[in-house]
Amino acid sequence: MSTIESTLAPVAPPKARAKPGLSPIDRDERRLGFALLAPAFLLLFGVVVYPIVDLVVTSFQLNNLAQPWMGTPFVGLENYGRAMSDDRFWEATFHTGLYVLVTVPGAVVVGLGLALLANQPFRVKWPVRLGLLLPWALPLVFAGLIFRWFFEYTQGLVNNALLMVGLPAQAWLTDPTLAFIAICIAIVWKTSSFVALVLLAGLQTIPRSLYEAAEIDGAGKLAQFWEITLPMLRPAIVVALIFRTITAIQTFDIPFAMTNGGPGNSTETLAMYIHKTTIDFLDLGYGSALAVLMFIVSAILTAGYLRYTRRDPSARGH
Amino acid sequence: MTALPKPKSMVWLAALVVAANGFFPALWVLFTSFKTEAELMRLPITIWPASPTLDNYVRVFVDQPILTFLFNSFMVALLSTVLCVTVSACAAYALVRLRVPMPNLILSVLLAVAMFPLISLMIPLFQTMRALNLLNTWPALILPYAVLSMPVCTLVLISFFQDIPRDLENAAMIDGCTRLGALWNVVLPLTAPGVFTAGILAFVNAWDEFLLALTLSPRVASRTLPVGITLYQGEFSFPWPIISAALIVAIVPISILIAVLQERVVGGLTQGGVKG
Numbered sequence: 401m402s403t404i405e406s407t408l409a410p411v412a413p414p415k416a417r418a419k420p421g422l423s424p425i426d427r428d429e430r431r432l433g434f435a436l437l438a439p440a441f442l443l444l445f446g447v448v449v450y451p452i453v454d455l456v457v458t459s460f461q462l463n464n465l466a467q468p469w470m471g472t473p474f475v476g477l478e479n480y481g482r483a484m485s486d487d488r489f490w491e492a493t494f495h496t497g498l499y500v501l502v503t504v505p506g507a508v509v510v511g512l513g514l515a516l517l518a519n520q521p522f523r524v525k526w527p528v529r530l531g532l533l534l535p536w537a538l539p540l541v542f543a544g545l546i547f548r549w550f551f552e553y554t555q556g557l558v559n560n561a562l563l564m565v566g567l568p569a570q571a572w573l574t575d576p577t578l579a580f581i582a583i584c585i586a587i588v589w590k591t592s593s594f595v596a597l598v599l600l601a602g603l604q605t606i607p608r609s610l611y612e613a614a615e616i617d618g619a620g621k622l623a624q625f626w627e628i629t630l631p632m633l634r635p636a637i638v639v640a641l642i643f644r645t646i647t648a649i650q651t652f653d654i655p656f657a658m659t660n661g662g663p664g665n666s667t668e669t670l671a672m673y674i675h676k677t678t679i680d681f682l683d684l685g686y687g688s689a690l691a692v693l694m695f696i697v698s699a700i701l702t703a704g705y706l707r708y709t710r711r712d713p714s715a716r717g718h
Numbered sequence: 719m720t721a722l723p724k725p726k727s728m729v730w731l732a733a734l735v736v737a738a739n740g741f742f743p744a745l746w747v748l749f750t751s752f753k754t755e756a757e758l759m760r761l762p763i764t765i766w767p768a769s770p771t772l773d774n775y776v777r778v779f780v781d782q783p784i785l786t787f788l789f790n791s792f793m794v795a796l797l798s799t800v801l802c803v804t805v806s807a808c809a810a811y812a813l814v815r816l817r818v819p820m821p822n823l824i825l826s827v828l829l830a831v832a833m834f835p836l837i838s839l840m841i842p843l844f845q846t847m848r849a850l851n852l853l854n855t856w857p858a859l860i861l862p863y864a865v866l867s868m869p870v871c872t873l874v875l876i877s878f879f880q881d882i883p884r885d886l887e888n889a890a891m892i893d894g895c896t897r898l899g900a901l902w903n904v905v906l907p908l909t910a911p912g913v914f915t916a917g918i919l920a921f922v923n924a925w926d927e928f929l930l931a932l933t934l935s936p937r938v939a940s941r942t943l944p945v946g947i948t949l950y951q952g953e954f955s956f957p958w959p960i961i962s963a964a965l966i967v968a969i970v971p972i973s974i975l976i977a978v979l980q981e982r983v984v985g986g987l988t989q990g991g992v993k994g
Contacts (some may be wrong), residue, residue, distance in 0.1 A: 425818050432897055433816030436808040437824065440868065443805055444831045447865045451842035458841065517732040528733050529980050531740030536987075537976045538744075539926040539944040542965055546743045549958055557746060560763045569941065593740060594987070603987035611806065650835050653928045657948065671837040671929070678841050679933055688841050695838040701830065703830070 435442055452695075459692045464684035472685075479689035488665055489690060492673040499584065499669060500648040506588040507644050508637060511595025516629075517594065519603045532600070535593040544657025547586035548573065551658075573659055576666035583655050583667055590654065591647070595640045602636030603629070646701055649694070741774075744969060751775070751962035758958060774963035781960065784967060786939055787946030787958050792971075793925035794942060798863035804911055805864065806871035811901060813872075814879040815887070825872070832868040840933050847934055854940040862930055867920035872988050874919070878912025879905070915986035919980055925972055944966050981987045 463466035463472045479647055483489045499642035503711075518528050535543070550557045559569040572582045604628065614624050630637075652671040657659060663666030668676075674694065750758070751774050752767040763889045778784055809828065813821040839862065847858045882905055890900040906913070938949065947968055950961045976983055 427815045429897065430818060433812040433818035436816065437807045439817065440809040440828060440872075443801075443861070443865060444828065444867075447738070447833050447843070447862050449830050449838050451846065451849070454842035454845065455913065458845070514736055518736045520729045520732050522729065522733055526977075526980065527737040529804060529975055529984060532743065533976050533980055533983060534740045534973065537922050537926070537983075538791050538969065539928060541918035541944045541947065542969065543743075544966060545947065545961060546747055547912070549747070549955075549962070550743070552958070554954075555758050555763055555958070557763070560761075581867070589739075589743070590912050594738075597984060597987050601984075646833070646835075650837050651836065653944075656928075659802035675840070675929070675933070682842055684845065691838045691841055695767055695835055698835045700828075 408650060455688050455691055458684055459688035461685045461687070461688075462552050463683075465682035465684060475685070480693070482686060483689055483693060487672075487705035488603065488668075488673060491665060492670045495580075495668060496649060496651060496665075496670045498580070499587065499651045500645060502584045503651075504589065504641060504644045504648050505589040506584065506597050507591040508640055509531050510588055512599055512633075512637075514592060514596035515599035515603055518600050532593045532596050535590055535598065538590070541657045541714075542652035543586055544591040545656040547582065547589070547654075548658045551582045557686045567620065574663050576663055579659050579663065583658050585652050586658060587651065591644060598640050599633060599636050602633045606632045642701070646698065649698055649701065723811035723943060744966075744973075747962045747965050747969075750959060751966050753959055755957070755959055771902070774805045774959040775967070777957075777960045778964045778967055782949050783939065783963075784946060784964060787941055787943045788968075790856070790935075790940060791943040794859045795921050796861065797856065797915050798860040798924045799867070799934075800918040801860060802864040802867045802871055803875075803917050804917065805807050805867055807875050807906075807909075807913060810872050810879055811905070813987075814876055816897075816905055824853075825950070828872065829869045833866050834931055836862070836866070836927075840929060842912075845928065854935050854937045858934045859924075859931060863924040864920075865926060866927065867916075867923045870923075870986075871916040875909065875912050878915075880907045882908050897914055911982070916981045918975070918983055919986050921985075922976070923970065 440566055458472075460474055460476060461472045462470060464470065514532065518532060522528055534683060541672045550560075552571070553559060553569065556572070558572065570578055572578045610628050610632075611624055616629060620628065650671050652670045652675065654671055655667050656672060659667045661672050665667070665673075670690070671694070674687050674690045677683050679691060681687075725737075749765060749767060752770040752772075753764070753909075754767075754771050757768055759762060759970055774835050779780065786807070818824060843858075843862060844853075847853050847855075852858045868946060885903055886908070887900045890904045891897065902936055926944065928944045931945045935945065938946075941949070947961070947964055950957065950964050
């Protein structure tokens, strides 16, 4: 602040602009503080702020790399209007919403289950810990490829397991509904382990004495879960839910690896449609408009997260 | 009164379920990677490879320049981690210790900006890198990856800096250290575990990223591992034994990393609470 003030009011005497109680040493520290914050903000400006401005500008242009002779004329809201009447955009939005609605609660429920199972007094801790860490550390694409292999029609593990128990093999990756289910299973597997790690840390902060007291009062295991475990885990669950939601809106890698959006466009997400529009069809203008629409939704959710963390410092891990 | 100890078998079963859930997919791929194409065509499918072969692994290295992918991934992840941790550590220290006004607001702005969806950044980054002739280069990925991990690194480092008693720094400064000297000689050695934890998370984030790598590095020789792995499939064919072997080659380095550093990774994840 002092640097801004000194450039704005160079005529003011130096003593006058110093806040009362701010010693010269404090002012030095503050200046150093700004200097140390500068690299972060410089990086954010170059990688995020400037590109976002560029994105918004491009979204108002006709900008197609396949038609360079057209130039990049300003076309107002034409790209946005086109999106509103583009069935594929609405379908992709619908699919993305479905992925969010299925995989976010799915990952939290499975993650909670894994966390409860992992919250035991194991003498050897590494198999369980690594069992939770490995899915988290794998690239999403790898998870997609592995599950594509599981759901393969003739040699895949899933269909062969079905055949073994006398059920018919299913066209997992070529039937629209089944492909959606298969992708959701892969996403839940890949993302639930992160949720489990966060919830496990939450579980370990619940004092044992609460359970002992409940035991004395005659509460059963189920009652203890509903009355103690879930309420005490609430902050951790909220954090996990919000983070999963923010990443689920951007779902790309796993459907890309498993079906590439097919059959037809039945499993295509908004992120995949934006990628195809810009990188395959080279229509930067229209792709930018789609991306702007998408980041508006994301920004609203991120703001929700930040409000929550500011209200509850424990969610930031302090 | 304490609860009765749970039966040992139940505890074992719980451990088995969690471990199997995590390891089984990778194990299945490992088994597949030793099978011949002919064995895969046979029904019913086998679990153990009937006649284990290393041919698939040879093909992995012959068919695609996977060592180049590994090298690209490693360098991009390492350099972006160094950049990210340096920048985040400076910011975190300024927010915790130096008297910048409204540190909470600054932190919120920093997090909000850094958490913008990558898909929205993809198009302008593609345009900019194309204009700057930076497509297919490491910096095109290093810069965005540093931002990608900035929230988690900053949060982890803030919590570590907060745990260091102010008196230690003050003592060093009374002894004649400058503020930066105190940061370098006193604070950083004490926060080394935090810096390290933040670094691992940033490294894994960068190692795993796919969308920007796919978009900003279209040339085969500059691809990173996650994108390179998708090159083993043909237009209509999926040579599963080779893809499986490639996956194993790709999974091994990161598995070793997290196996060695597992306690730190778990600590960092639960402290920063970031990444899905």
